[in-house]
Amino acid sequence: DAGVIQSPRHEVTEMGQEVTLRCKPISGHNSLFWYRQTMMRGLELLIYFNNNVPIDDSGMPEDRFSAKMPNASFSTLKIQPSEPRDSAVYFCASSLGQFIGTDTQYFGPGTRLTVL
């Protein structure tokens, strides 16, 4: 089985540019999570979708960040405009989303974003 797929793996952009990160969850998984990893703050949950609907976006840092899940097999995280402090590794994870304790999240390889 293919795991969670993320693209691009690396992104270098200039401040002010729009950045779009993509994620394909594991087939059959109903929940999708976007995380950000930085040295200072560790792993932070940005947003959580269940059945393509955003359930919790309280971790989204500000209005420059937006996320969509138009269907069960695709999600995007967009930053517009990007700033140097957005430089981080962004992970997508998916799970069965059964709302039971044994639900387990599986992570993609991440996108390393550098904003110059």
Added chain:
Amino acid sequence: AQSVTQPDIHITVSEGASLELRCNYSYGATPYLFWYVQSPGQGLQLLLKYFSGDTLVQGIKGFEAEFKRSQSSFNLRKPSVHWSDAAEYFCAVRNSGAGSYQLTFGKGTKLSVIP
């Protein structure tokens, strides 16, 4: 709110030596507990998880972890470390309540292995 503490930022062990990575959590009831490993430039791979039952859980790559409720701990162990185990290890906790989904991660412990 739940929290996770990994007291050791960086640990160095010799290949073949035993390993124990510490994890302490703060949560009112019995949580669900996870250990993930992140190799350089890679995503997080699930090593093992604890939900209930036997407090000693076995994972992949020869790792095990023991849940100790009295100490609020979930330490990860391996009897003999291999050079390929060099990576960063994250402990995570989730609320055991119905409908819970939020994983709270520790800051991680970086493991270096001396040949």
